[in-house]
Amino acid sequence: MHTVAVLSLKGGVGKTTVALGLASAALRRGVRTLVIDLDPQCNATSTLEPGETSGSICDVLEDPTPDNVRAAIAPSSWGESVDVLAGSEDAEALNHPDPGETRLGRLREALALLADDYQLVLLDCPPSLGQLTRSALVAADRALLVTEPTMFAVAGVQRAFEAVQAERAHNAGLQPLGVVVNRVRPRSHEHQFRIEELRDIFGPLVMPVALPDRLAVQQAQGACMPIHEWGTPGAREVALAFNLLLARILRMSRSRRRPAHPDFDDEEIQEAIEA
Numbered sequence: 001m002h003t004v005a006v007l008s009l010k011g012g013v014g015k016t017t018v019a020l021g022l023a024s025a026a027l028r029r030g031v032r033t034l035v036i037d038l039d040p041q042c043n044a045t046s047t048l049e050p051g052e053t054s055g056s057i058c059d060v061l062e063d064p065t066p067d068n069v070r071a072a073i074a075p076s077s078w079g080e081s082v083d084v085l086a087g088s089e090d091a092e093a094l095n096h097p098d099p100g101e102t103r104l105g106r107l108r109e110a111l112a113l114l115a116d117d118y119q120l121v122l123l124d125c126p127p128s129l130g131q132l133t134r135s136a137l138v139a140a141d142r143a144l145l146v147t148e149p150t151m152f153a154v155a156g157v158q159r160a161f162e163a164v165q166a167e168r169a170h171n172a173g174l175q176p177l178g179v180v181v182n183r184v185r186p187r188s189h190e191h192q193f194r195i196e197e198l199r200d201i202f203g204p205l206v207m208p209v210a211l212p213d214r215l216a217v218q219q220a221q222g223a224c225m226p227i228h229e230w231g232t233p234g235a236r237e238v239a240l241a242f243n244l245l246l247a248r249i250l251r252m253s254r255s256r257r258r259p260a261h262p263d264f265d266d267e268e269i270q271e272a273i274e275a
C-alpha cells in the first residue's frame, strides 16, 4: 500500500485538485484507491460524492477501532476502485496545535487495518500544521508537496518541507516524494522565475511534470467528475500530467531507495500515455 500525504501550508494552491487528479488517474488504471479527507472544508468528499457513511474522519481520529474505520468509508460515485474516508466539518475541533504522540498515531493505526484493501491511499490535508496534517505525516510513507509558482506559495512549500523533515522524528519511514508545481502558465516569466527558484531550493525534488492552469480543472470539479472523463483538450492535458505523476508515485514508492530523478524515463511516459 502506497500512502501519500498531499500537503502545503498555504491555502488554495491545489492540494485537493492533486489528490482528486491522482484518484482520477488511479481509477483509469484500476488501482484500488482510498482518498482520506482530512480537511474540515470537505472539498474532496463533496467532489467524490461517496455514499452515506455512519461515521467520518472524526470518529477515526478519536478512536480508530475497525468498526469506526469501516463506518467512515464508502465507495465514491466515480467508480468501483476509488473509496472515500469521509471528511467532516467537525474535524476542525480535532486540529490540536500540540496533539501529543497518542493522538498523532491514530490515523496510522487506522491505516494498518486497511493494508490489504488498497494499493494507494491519498491523504488530502488542510492548509495548516495542526493535528490533522501531522497525523497524515505520521501515517504516510510519502509526502507530496503542492505549490503554485508564486512568491508566497514558494515560501509555503518551504515551510511544508520543514514540517515533513520534523515529522520524521515520529515516522522515520516518511520521505518527501517531491514538489509538484500547479497552475503553471508556460508563457509567464514570473512563473518560469519561480520554477527556477524552486529548482534552486529543492533540486531534483521538483517534479518534472507541472500541472497547467486549465479551466477544465474547475469545470470537472464543479460537475464532480474525474478530470479523465471531462474530455476537453485542456482536461486531456491535465489528465496526462496526472498519469505521469501517478506512474512516478507508484514507481518511487515501489523502490524506496531509488533517488528522485528529475526526468521521467521512457517506461513511465509510455505507461502514462497508455493509461
Ligand SMILES: Nc1ncnc2c1ncn2[C@@H]1O[C@H](COP(=O)(O)OP(=O)(O)OP(=O)(O)O)[C@@H](O)[C@H]1O
Binding pocket: 010, 011, 012, 013, 014, 015, 016, 017, 018, 039, 041, 043, 125, 126, 127, 182, 183, 184, 211, 212, 213, 214, 215, 216, 217, 218, 221
Ligand atoms: N491546475 C489548475 N487549473 C485551474 N484551476 C485550478 C487548478 N488547480 C486548482 N485550481 C482551482 O483552484 C482552486 C483551489 O484549488 P484546491 O481546492 O485544489 O486547493 P487546496 O490547496 O486544496 O485549497 P485549500 O487549502 O482550501 O484546501 C479550486 O477552485 C480549483 O478548481
Ligand SMILES: [Mg+2]
Binding pocket: 015, 016, 017, 039, 043, 124, 125, 126
Ligand atoms: Mg483542499
